[in-house]
Amino acid sequence: MQTPLDALAQDAGEYAARYGVPLDEALRRLRAQEESVAATDAIARRFADRLTGIAIEHMPDYRIVVLLKGDAPVPEERLFVGGMAVPVLYRTGAAATRGEVVAAIERHQPALRANLPHAPSLGLNQRTGEMVVTVDQDDVELYGHDALLTDLTLNIGVPVRLRSVDRVANLSVEGGARVVGVSNTDGRRYACTTGFVVTDGARAGVVTAAHCPDALSYVDQDRRELPLTFIDQWGWGYQDVQLHLAAEPLRPYFFADTPKTRSRPVTGSRGRHSMRAGDFVCHRGERTGYSCAEVELTDFAPSGDLCGGDCTPTWVTVAGPVCRSGDSGGPVFVGTTALGLVKGASYAADGGCNFFYYMPIDFLPRGWTVLREGVTPLPVPPSPRP
Structure with missing residues (x-):
C-alpha cells in the first residue's frame, strides 16, 4: 500500500523524466499543481465575465497563465504553494470567453x-x-x-x-484492475478496466465504462474470475459509467502501477471545472498500464454517436502517446486524487495514441461518490437489477 507521499513521488518520477527536472523539483511542482487548484478556482470566479482559460506551463519555467477576453491589463501575481512561488501571468486580448x-x-x-x-x-x-x-x-x-x-x-x-x-475510436475489487465479460450485442468477450470504488453511503460498488459488457467478472491477482452484480449503466451525453456490486468487501484503493503490485488510497477528488490545460495527470489501463501526460482540451465533445447521439462538451482530453482498447473505464488521477474514468481515444493510422478522453468524476451516478480512505459503508447485501 502506498502512502499519499509515495503515490505523488511515483507520479513525480514520470514528471521528472518528461520535463528533464530533478525529482525533488518535480515533486514540488506536483504539490503546487494540487495546492493551486483553490486559487485558480477563485481566479475563475473573480474574472467570470472575462475568463477564457487557465493553463499550467511547465517549460521553460513552471507558471500559471490566465487568458482573458478584453484588453484591460491585470498585474502579475504569485502563489506560494507546494513550497515554491508560482508566477500567475495574465494574458489579455482573447476574442471569446x-x-x-x-x-x-x-x-x-x-x-x-x-x-x-x-x-x-x-x-x-x-x-x-x-x-x-x-x-x-x-x-x-x-x-x-x-x-x-x-x-x-x-x-x-x-x-x-x-x-x-487518422481516425477517432472508442476504447473498446480495486480500481485500475481487469474485468472481463461477454457482450450482449455481438457475443464476443471483452476486457475493460475498473475505475474507482464508489459508495452511496450504505453500499460500496466499483465503476467502469458503460460501453463495457454488463455481465462482468473481476479478475484477481491469481487470475480467478469473481462475478460482479450489475446494478445499472449511464451512457448518454455526458456519462459513460456502469456500476457493479461485489460479494467481497470493497476498499477505497486502486492500482496505479503497470504490474498491479502497489495500491493507492483515494483521499480526494477534483471536478472538471477545476481542470486546467497543462495539468499533469496519470491513468492506468489493462492494455497500457501506467502512464502520465498533460491535459489538452477541456469542454470536449467527442465525435460520432459515442454518447447515444451527440456528446455534450463536458469531457476532458489528455495527450498521448499511451492508450489502447481495454483501458476503458480505467482511473484517471494524480497522486491520490481521483479525476475521472477513461472513455475513448483517437488513434493514428499506425495504431499510436493521439489522445484519450475521460469522463470527469463529477458525473458518477446520482447519489454515488468516490469512496475515500477512512470511510466504511454499512454492509448491505447487493440487490439484483429489476
Whole structure:
C-alpha cells in the first residue's frame, strides 16, 4: 500500500523524466499543481465575465497563465504553494470567453455533424481560447485544409483551430484492475478496466465504462474470475459509467502501477471545472498500464454517436502517446486524487495514441461518490437489477 507521499513521488518520477527536472523539483511542482487548484478556482470566479482559460506551463519555467477576453491589463501575481512561488501571468486580448466557446460548440455541433462525412469532435483549448475542431484526415483531403478552416471560421464566430487525425475510436475489487465479460450485442468477450470504488453511503460498488459488457467478472491477482452484480449503466451525453456490486468487501484503493503490485488510497477528488490545460495527470489501463501526460482540451465533445447521439462538451482530453482498447473505464488521477474514468481515444493510422478522453468524476451516478480512505459503508447485501 502506498502512502499519499509515495503515490505523488511515483507520479513525480514520470514528471521528472518528461520535463528533464530533478525529482525533488518535480515533486514540488506536483504539490503546487494540487495546492493551486483553490486559487485558480477563485481566479475563475473573480474574472467570470472575462475568463477564457487557465493553463499550467511547465517549460521553460513552471507558471500559471490566465487568458482573458478584453484588453484591460491585470498585474502579475504569485502563489506560494507546494513550497515554491508560482508566477500567475495574465494574458489579455482573447476574442471569446470560455462560456462563449462552449456555447458555440453546442450551437454548431449538429450542423458540423450533418455537413461533414465524418462527424468531428470539438473542444476548448484553454491556452489559446480556440475551439479545436478535430476532423478525419479524409475530410481534409476532400475539402482542403484552408477552405475548410475558412468556412468554419466564417460560420462559427469564435476562433477556430482545425486539427486532423487518422481516425477517432472508442476504447473498446480495486480500481485500475481487469474485468472481463461477454457482450450482449455481438457475443464476443471483452476486457475493460475498473475505475474507482464508489459508495452511496450504505453500499460500496466499483465503476467502469458503460460501453463495457454488463455481465462482468473481476479478475484477481491469481487470475480467478469473481462475478460482479450489475446494478445499472449511464451512457448518454455526458456519462459513460456502469456500476457493479461485489460479494467481497470493497476498499477505497486502486492500482496505479503497470504490474498491479502497489495500491493507492483515494483521499480526494477534483471536478472538471477545476481542470486546467497543462495539468499533469496519470491513468492506468489493462492494455497500457501506467502512464502520465498533460491535459489538452477541456469542454470536449467527442465525435460520432459515442454518447447515444451527440456528446455534450463536458469531457476532458489528455495527450498521448499511451492508450489502447481495454483501458476503458480505467482511473484517471494524480497522486491520490481521483479525476475521472477513461472513455475513448483517437488513434493514428499506425495504431499510436493521439489522445484519450475521460469522463470527469463529477458525473458518477446520482447519489454515488468516490469512496475515500477512512470511510466504511454499512454492509448491505447487493440487490439484483429489476
